[in-house]
Amino acid sequence: MNTYKSTLFQTKRIPGFPSYIVTDSGIVFGPRNGFDEPLSSTLRPDGRLWVQLVAPNGTGRHKGIDRLVCMTFNGPSPTPRTRVRHIDGDPRNNRAENLVWAA
Known part of the structure; x- marks a missing residue:
């Protein structure tokens, strides 16, 4: 997995979605915008932010950031x-340090 570091944030490729990267602060970038601008997100009724990604098989998937x-x-x-x-x-x-898998 590729990891990119800057002084402001760390980015990694998203497992299962290799064409996308996400920062440790929760910003998702994709190939459509050349990785120059974050993907737009949708605020769901439960307060969580979601983005739409395209899986390697070409299907669209909505995923929680x-x-x-x-x-x-x-x-x-x-x-x-x-x-x-x-x-x-x-x-x-x-932010990555604010997230854990629920027990």
């Missing part, structure tokens, strides 16, 4: 249905 950051920086989900917990309780704070 919290889940993408957690699996990219904190490792894979223990089970497919395990939810992401925001340590500070703020569902819009998608």
Whole structure:
């Protein structure tokens, strides 16, 4: 997995979505905009931010940014249905250090 570091943030390729990268602060970049601008996100009723990605097989997938950051920086989900917990309780704070897999 490629990792890119800057003085402001760290980025990694998203597992399962190799054409996309995410920062440890929760910003997702994709190939459509040449990685120059973040993907636009949607605020869901539960307060979580989501983006639409295209999987390698060409299908569109809506994914929670919290889940993408957690699996990219904190490792894979223990089970497919395990939810992401925001340590500070703020569902819009998608920094890697604020996310853990819920027990």
